[in-house]
Amino acid sequence: MTTVEARLILGDCAKELKHLADDSIDLIFTSPPYADSRANSYGGIKPDQYVEWFLPISQELYRVLKPSGTFILNIKEKVVNGERHTYVIELILAMRKQGWLWTEEFIWHKKNAYPGKWPNRFRDAWERLLQFNKARKFRMFQEAVMVPMGDWAERRLRRLSQTDRIRDNSRVGSGFGKRVANWIGRQKAYPTNVLHLATETKNRNHSAVFPDDLPEWFIRLFTQEGDWVLDPFMGSGTTVRVAQRMGRNAIGIEILPEYYQLAKAIIPPLAHLPARQLSLLEETEPYESVEPE
Ligand SMILES: C[S@@+](CC[C@H](N)C(=O)[O-])C[C@H]1O[C@@H](n2cnc3c(N)ncnc32)[C@H](O)[C@@H]1O
DSSP: OEEEEEEEEESOHHHHGGGSOTTOEEEEEEOOOOTTTTHHHHOOOOGGGHHHHHHHHHHHHHHHEEEEEEEEEEEOOOEETTEEOOHHHHHHHHHHHHTOEEEEEEEEEETTOOOOOOSSOOOOOEEEEEEEESSSSOOOOGGGGOEEOHHHHHHHHHSOOHHHHSOEEOTTSOSOEEOGGGGTTOOEEOOOSEEEEOOOOSOOSOTTOOOTHHHHHHHHHHOOTTOEEEESSOTTTHHHHHHHHTTOEEEEEESSHHHHHHHHHHOOSEEEEOSOOGGGGOOOOOOOOOOOO
């Protein structure tokens, strides 16, 4: 039996983060208010002031994250005066100056985005998940997010060509090579950096709830049981609730009392969970990169 803690804090994360210890968090996963959006529910930050507003917070996040930890920032730039605002791009550049490494960018493809009509653009059906780190070497448990090989493997592996049986080095000299035959008999492959997930449709009395699968995927990829997960813009508590279910300790900070109460009502301060999940102990094998046709 493992016991994990969930600390819910009511307040402004710019201030509350100062009470957290240096180098104490394994994963920060959060979705801050988007510039100017949802002004009716919790006020918005003007797109032109977004970077200035966020930098003192990211400075504190840098301090509390362990050198081996990861920060995932879910964000999407809005359209202002007919063009995409550049505050996300400016934020990335400013955070790099703060010392962050912009290690990767994942795309959350919203599978169930409903159609719409705009004169000069199509429906927005994706959001960014920016990955930042303090060091080039960080903890990552790739085997924990492997996906079934599915149809591609069956189709592609049925008829192997001569090159498929040997290592096929890239013709453009990129150094990338693949040996498709390596995948015979494999049930699982490593995923891509595009996540296809439906948006949350169950209304949990918060206007910007993300689906459980989103934090879950990153918690599996970047943490192990007993680690610490932080969401400084907790909202209804999705990240903290999911982290707790997965046997991770978690801290959530929320500025609005009604959302804080919402999270408090469903997340106990301590949870007792059965011992380690077997899926995390899966056997791993060396593999080579493979590109679907
Ligand atoms: C996009 S929502 C997060 C929703 C959350 N991911 C969920 O699944 O419910 C952002 C949240 O940040 C809160 N917030 C805004 N400014 C904050 C601040 N300075 N400190 C802490 N929370 C803040 C808002 O009240 C809102 O609930």
